[in-house]
Structures are given as C-alpha cells and as structure tokens.
Amino acid sequence: DTGVSQDPRHKITKRGQNVTFRCDPISEHNRLYWYRQTLGQGPEFLTYFQNEAQLEKSRLLSDRFSAERPKGSFSTLEIQRTEQGDSAMYLCASSLGGVLSSYNEQFFGPGTRLTVL
Amino acid sequence: QKEVEQNSGPLSVPEGAIASLNCTYSDRVSQSFFWYRQYSGKSPELIMSIYSNGDKEDGRFTAQLNKASQYVSLLIRDSQPSDSATYLCAVNGPGDKIIFGKGTRLHILP
Numbered sequence: 001d002t003g004v005s006q007d008p009r010h011k012i013t014k015r016g017q018n019v020t021f022r023c024d025p026i027s028e029h030n031r032l033y034w035y036r037q038t039l040g041q042g043p044e045f046l047t048y049f050q051n052e053a054q055l056e057k058s059r060l061l062s063d064r065f066s067a068e069r070p071k072g073s074f075s076t077l078e079i080q081r082t083e084q085g086d087s088a089m090y091l092c093a094s095s096l097g098g099v100l101s102s103y104n105e106q107f108f109g110p111g112t113r114l115t116v117l
Numbered sequence: 118q119k120e121v122e123q124n125s126g127p128l129s130v131p132e133g134a135i136a137s138l139n140c141t142y143s144d145r146v147s148q149s150f151f152w153y154r155q156y157s158g159k160s161p162e163l164i165m166s167i168y169s170n171g172d173k174e175d176g177r178f179t180a181q182l183n184k185a186s187q188y189v190s191l192l193i194r195d196s197q198p199s200d201s202a203t204y205l206c207a208v209n210g211p212g213d214k215i216i217f218g219k220g221t222r223l224h225i226l227p
Contacts, residue, residue: 033215042121042205042217043161056212091160097213103149103168104209108160 002026004109006092012115013082020078021112025094032075033106034067035091043091049075050098082116089113120144123206123218131226136193138221140206143187149209150182152191154202155220161205165191196225 005024013019025032031050035043046065047057051072064082069075079086090113093106123140130136138152149168153161167173167180167189179192189208193200203220210216 031213040125040219042207042219045214045216048214056214089160093215103166104213104215105149105151105163105166106215107163108153111160 004092004094004107006090006109006112008112009110010113010115012117014117015084016081018078018080019082019114020076021090021092021114022074022076023092023094023109024074025092026107029094029096029107030072031095031097031104031106032069033093033095034075034077035093037089037091037111038087046077079114082114084116087114087116120210120216121206121208121218123204123221125219126222127224128221129224129226130196132196132198134196136196136200136223136225138191138193138204138206138223140189140191140218141187142189142206142208142216144208144210144216145184145187147208147210150180150189151207151209151215152178152180152189153205153207153217155205156202193223198225198227201225 007022033048034046037043049069064080067077089111091111092109095106097104152165155161165180167182173180177194181190205220206218207215
C-alpha cells in the first residue's frame with residue numbers, strides 16, 4: 001500500500017513532555033500538510049511543505065510546535081512542553097500541488113491521537 | 118463570517134433515499150472544492166472533487182457547484198447504512214490551504 005502513513009497511531013504523554021510524530025506521504029506527492037482535529041470540528045490547518053520548504057504556518061500555532069521535512073520526503077511534527085489543550089488527532093495529508101497540479105487533492109493518513117494527561 | 122459553513126446535523130435519511138448535504142463558502146476566488154467522508158475515530162477520506170460549475174457524478178455520489186452562489190452540495194443516491202458518517206466540505210483557500218467545515222453527521226436509517 002502506498003498511501004500516507006503516520007507513526008505512532010496513539011500517544012499518551014504527561015503534561016510538560018515533548019512528543020514527536022512522523023508522517024510518510026504518498027511517494028510522488030510534493031506537498032505535505034499537517035492538521036489538528038478535535039471532537040466535533042473539522043481538521044484545522046497547522047502547516048504545509050512543498051518539497052522541503054515550509055511554505056505556511058498557521059498563526060494559531062504556538063512556538064511550541066515545530067515541523068520539518070528535511071529531504072522533501074517524510075515529515076516530523078514536534079510539540080514541546082505539551083499541555084492538556086494539545087490533546088487532539090494530528091492528521092497528515094499529502095498532495096500534488098504547485099506546478100505539478102492546480103487541484104491540490106489531499107489524501108490523509110490514519111492520524112496520530114495524542115492524549116496529554 | 119466562517120469560511121466554510123455546514124449544518125452540523127444529524128441528518129437522518131431512510132435507507133434507499135437520497136441524502137442531500139450542503140455547504141457554503143466565503144472566499145470568492147476558491148477554485149477547488151472537496152467532499153470528505155469521516156467515520157468515527159478514523160481520518161477523512163476523499164470521496165469527491167469538483168472544480169467547475171455544474172454537476173459531477175461518481176457512482177452514487179453527485180457533487181454540485183455554484184460559484185455565483187458560493188455553494189457546494191453532495192447528493193448520495195440509494196443511501197446505505199454504510200454511508201452513515203460525518204461528511205466534511207473543504208475548499209482550497211488562500212495560499213493553497215484547504216479550509217474545512219465542521220462537517221455534517223449523516224445517519225442512514227435501516
């Protein structure tokens with residue numbers, strides 16, 4: 001299967017700890033997006049990459065959040081000093097975008113469910 | 118004004134009937150529109166994309182787009198219990214971000 005994969009699928013941590021999530025996109029996709037979703041809400045945009053460049057970061061994203069995509073393939077999302085309000089599903093999606101496609105159809109991975117105690 | 122608005126539901130539809138889901142958006146320059154299906158505890162699954170005014174059909178699903186009215190809809194014909202899920206409307210927004218609505222919960226009654 002060559003879909004989007006995410007690891008881990010579930011993470012339970014204590015408040016104040018750091019956590020890191022990984023996303024592997026569909027191999028030919030040049031864009032990678034991170035979203036956060038809480039119960040009863042649609043996915044909320046966090047940040048996205050085109051190849052290795054981080055093109056946009058949500059203004060709602062605190063500086064405790066950082067994301068990287070060092071070689072334009074997989075990406076990591078790190079949350080430092082976690083808070084209970086960070087508990088959510090963290091979703092990764094990938095797409096063909098920019099000059100490769102004007103449609104930007106995004107395909108999601110299974111998500112990482114974070115619980116901060 | 119919210120960027121993508123949907124009725125949260127739940128929308129209850131008898132099995133075999135047509136389910137109609139609606140969405141409005143605020144950004145007039147949006148060019149790509151999507152419907153995702155999300156089962157409880159799972160991630161969103163892309164089921165329809167539409168880019169031009171009019172209808173687009175794929176199996177039991179029909180997406181409808183009216184850019185003048187800033188309105189997108191999804192029709193599901195011959196509704197099945199397996200169609201019970203939350204349906205997310207999404208719009209390609211500024212900077213190529215996808216903006217999602219909160220979703221409409223659809224319940225197909227057996």
